[in-house]
Amino acid sequence: MREKILLIDGHSILNRAFYGLPDLTNAEGLHTNAIYGFLNILFKILEEEKPDYLTVAFDLHAPTFRHKQYEAYKGTRKPMPMELREQIPVMKDVLSAMGVTMITKEGYEADDLLGTVAKKSEEKGMDVTILSGDRDLLQLASSHICIRIPKTKGGKTTIEDYYENDVKEAYQLTPLQIIELKALMGDTADNIPGLPGVGEKTATKILLEYGTVENAKAHAEELKPNKAKTAFLEHYDLAVLSKELATICIDSPIEYDWEGAKIHNLYTPEAYEFFKELEFKNFLSRFEDTGEENKIEESFRYITDFTETEKIFERALEEPVVGIELLEEKGQILGLGLAWGEEETEVYSILPQGFVTEDYLIEKTQEFCQQGKLIASLNIKAMLRYMDLKSHNDMFDAGLAAYLLNPLKSEYTYDDIAKEFLGEMFPAKEDLLGKLSYIKAANEKEEELAKSVCYMAYTALKSRTSLLEALEKENMKELYTDMEMPLLFTLADMEKEGILVEAEALKEYGEKLQVRIEALEKEIWEQAGEEFNINSPKQLGVILFEKLELPGGKKTKTGYSTAADVLEKLAPEHKLVADILEYRQLTKLKSTYADGLANYIAEDGRIHSTFNQTITATGRISSTEPNLQNIPVRTELGRLLRKVFIPKDGFIFLDADYSQIELRVLAHMSGDEKLIQAYQEAQDIHRITASQVFHIPFDEVTPLQRRNAKAVNFGIVYGISSFGLSQDLSISRKEAAQYIESYFQTYPKIKGFLDGLVEEAKEKGYVSTLFHRRRPVPELKSSNFMQRSFGERVAMNSPIQGTAADIIKIAMIRVNKRLKEENLKSRLVLQVHDELLIETAKEEVEQVSAILEQEMKEAAHLSVALEIDMHTGENWYEAK
Known part of the structure; x- marks a missing residue:
């Protein structure tokens, strides 16, 4: 049997992976999509080909050119994006760690090296596979050399195979005539000029008749169509140059060691560490047991026996810190995880069965959590849906802490937290359960579900210390303990209460x-x-x-x-x-x-929406299942929908809304004296802005001018561009730019403040609210202009919007606390951005109004007063 060698065009496959996959970054911010895609294709080909030898060729200085006369032309080649460039040395390090042979040669492109090694390997009696996205390499195809070209369409990658006969079938030409084809039609991807006006169809027709470029030139007067004839007569030198550029060198002076290119075990301990660092969890299963995961799993115990469960809870009472995870889905309790111990960690998964009922697990968990132990969990709010836990002081929510440290993620799973804060690579939910929901897994994959619950409890316990240290280091511990944790309990109260429909x-x-x-x-x-x-x-x-x-x-x-x-x-x-x-x-x-x-609508006639703390990057609370924050308000028909939301008998709705909170935050954070003065004098902020921007007396401002000034006021908060403002106001871009310029002249410190935020974000990589909440702005480092522009708007807006979100959170916590402490029947039922809705007992309206006014106005002390608009109503529509 013939031995087989696999040769890979390194830059070509990296380039294809970079543009074919969405952007990926690891915890350190390194872009990894090209590396991930390269490895994905590599593993797929290795499984299909099962080669004996493997080599990856790289251009030494990508891109390089074979012909000195062509130096001027290379300026048209697009520069490599920085996000791709930074992945190349890492890719080489990964291949080195896997023991893969790499080849480069000064003065030669990767395809020259591939051509040389391919032909020499064929001469040695080997079968050769070349993997590349460059169709120039089709000229190397033979009965023993296969060119494999990945093709991505609709997010799926297929691979086209070309032996000699496949080339003839696809192009009607021999492999060597591919050189002639490129000489005539050119190749913009490789910056091969070709002949002006000659496309693939014409070039193929010429070659089928005359065979080569030189022979076609000899019959130039006979060529059809006329533009091909003209191109040959006037630009033949370009065809000669193009042919030279398209020809791959098959005898480049490279020393190649076949023995060194033999494939041994690619999944080395060194490669495993790289894959962990790059966060390629899907590939870790390819490595033989590294010991770490199994060592942790040795401490896992799966329990269904009632007597043993009782003993476990008793044992847990002896521990100062316990990791707890109550796994629930769609109102069903599917398991409970318990973990404790610093040196010798014990981890238990208790699944409902027999006397160990769902109600029993809820009851025992509540009893345990009320014992004054330090409790660590990934999602405390999930527990609060089923039990009444009074104090947050003994609770630690790892998911919430991880969110504050990186608010850009879509979710905060145990495997992600373990990877980032424990340095451990655990199998994700998908690795254990596939695409099954937790409910289905309880019936079909009970052991894997139990293991998943164990990982959750273990991660919650073990990550607590490092997460707290990270919060302390980033100056966000107070934000976590004094705002986000108490808010978690407030939101849980609101979810339980719901709103009557x-x-x-x-x-x-x-x-x-x-x-x-x-x-x-x-x-x-x-x-x-x-x-x-x-x-x-x-x-x-x-x-x-x-x-x-x-x-x-x-x-x-x-x-x-x-x-x-x-x-x-x-x-x-x-x-x-x-x-x-x-x-x-x-x-x-x-x-x-x-x-x-x-x-x-639940059985109690109320809608119990879920309020999310860890979804938005700015810190705003979001509402899902259903989203009650998105009830339309711009049209009367939309607003009428609020009429269906009503208080229960004997109650009334009390609604309070912050007045222009983001503009007030902007005035405080920028320190602009004119804007501060306008608020201190309780003037109509939009009218005074119109007066100053349009240089007209305050009393002569028209409603249209006020509306335009209002659009500018709020647009500035969101980093609006002249284009955006022109669209909003249906005016020219030039007029919009003048509005913005006049605005900044009116409030001079605002421009410096906003520019300063962008500079701070560029320097630090993040911006902060008044309460030290951080919003990373990685977009500012993008090579894409639109992404960078978006990053600038984020840098300007996030501290303002985030501070406003923080203020409403403080108000919610304090209002909820006062309602409980003063033994009132009234309850906070809804929060919509800057608005709070309280279902208020009619006899408590005066007291609750005073609480709302005091706590909302005093939630933060700014250089301008916080003001609220407050109304009552028999439904939400009337109260608003």
């Missing part, structure tokens, strides 16, 4: 929407002159921009754009477009809210 009123609201939707549908069809699917952008685009020939049609690959911004510009002039926008709005109201909210 008048189901019949919600149904009627939906029915009224449906009547209007059907009427609009008929009106739209009549105006269009035919029935069509209004929800189909493709069909709608054809109606608007082809049949009715409305202006402003933007053709895309999938048809005309019918996005809201396109239609909003046409709406004032065309009733049909205005009707379509209303139709869209009403169908969304019906599906998302009228129909959607009905599915969330």
Whole structure:
């Protein structure tokens, strides 16, 4: 049997992986997508090919060029993105750790080295596979040399194989004629110029008739079409140069050691450490037992026996710190994890079975947590859904701590926390359970589920110290202990309380929407002159921009754009477009809210939304299942939806909303005297801004000027650009730029403050709120201009929006605490950005109003007073 050698074009495969995969970074901020993609392709090919030898060729100074006359042309090659460039040396280190042979040679490109080793290996009687994204290498194909070219489409990578006959079938040419083809048609990817005006079809036709570039030149007068004839006569020197550039050297002076390129065990301890550091968890299973994971798992015990469970709880009472994880999903308790011990750690997973019921686990956990022990968990709020735990002082939430230290992640799982704060690589939920939900895993993979619960409890226990140290180091420990932990208990109270919904009123609201939707549908069809699917952008685009020939049609690959911004510009002039926008709005109201909210009404008639602390990067609280923070307020129909939210009998809604809190935070943080003075004098901030920006007396400001000034005021907070403001106000970009410039002249310290935030973010990598909450801004290091611009807006806005979010959190904690301490029946039921809603006993309205006013206004002491608007109502609509 012939031996097999696998040769890889290093830069080509790295480049393909970089552009084919979304951006990935590890904990240190190193971009890793190219390395990950390279390894993914490498392992796939190794499994398919099972080669005896392996070598990766790299350009010594990518990109290099074979021809001195071509030096000037290389300036057109795009520079390599920094995010890719930084991965190349790491990739080489990883390959070195795996014992993979790498080759480079001064003055020669990687494909020259691949060509040389491929041909010499073929001469030695080997089968050769070359992996590359560069089709120039097809010239090397033979009956024993296969060129494999990865092709990514729709996120999936397939690999095309080319032996000699495959090249002929695909291109109608021999492998060596691929050189001639590139000489004639050129290759922009490789900066090979080719002949002007000669494409692949013409070049192939010429070569099928004349064989080579030189022979075609000899028959130049006979060439068809005329532009090919002209190209040969006037630019033949380019074809000669292109042929030289396209020709791969197969006798480059490289010393190659086949014995050294033999594949041994690639999964070395050194490579394992690299894979851990790069956070490539999916690849770790390829390594033989490293000892670490199994050593930890040796301490895991899975319990279902009632008597043994009782003993475990008794044993845990002797420990000062215990890791606890209550695993629940959709209201079902699926397991409990317990872990303790510094040196010798004991870890238990208790699964409901027999006398060990779900209720028993809840009861025992609550009893245990009330013993004054230090409790560490990944998700304390999950426990609070089932039990009443009074104090947060003895509790540690590892997920919450990890969020503060890096708020950019989408979730904070035990394996991620263990990797970052314990230096351990644990199997993730997906590794143990696949795509199964926890509920399904309880029936199908009980042992793996038990192991997963053990890892959770172990990680919560062991990460506590390092997480606290990291919070202390980053000056966020106080933020964690005094704000986020008490808030966790406040949010749990709100989730338990829920908000009452008048189901019949919600149904009627939906029915009224449906009547209007059907009427609009008929009106739209009549105006269009035919029935069509209004929800189909493709069909709608054809109606608007082809049949009715409305202006402003933007053709895309999938048809005309019918996005809201396109239609909003046409709406004032065309009733049909205005009707379509209303139709869209009403169908969304019906599906998302009228129909959607009905599915969330619990048996008690209330909706119990989930309030999330660890979702937004700025620190804002979000609401899910359902999202009650997104109830529409811009239109009357949307606002009417609030009427279905009502207080229980004997109660009334009390709603308080911060007035312009982000602008007040901006005034304080920037220290701008004019803005501070305007607030201190209790002036209409938008009117005074209009007066100063437009240089007109305060009393002569028109409603339009005030609206424009309001857009600038709030736009500045969000780092708005002249383009963004021009879109918002329907004015020219030049006018918008003048507005912004005038604004900064009016409030001079604001510009310096915002610019300073961007500089701080560039220097430190993050910005902070007044309460030391950090928001990393990695986008500022991007090589992409749009990403950097986004990063600048984030740097300007996050400290302001984050500080406002912190202030409302402080107010929530204090209000909730006062309501409980003063034994009031009234309860905080909802938070929507800067607004708090309290279901207030009618006899407590005066007392609760005083609490709200005091705690919201005194949540922070700024250089401008915090003000609130407060209202009562028989439903949320009236209270707002």
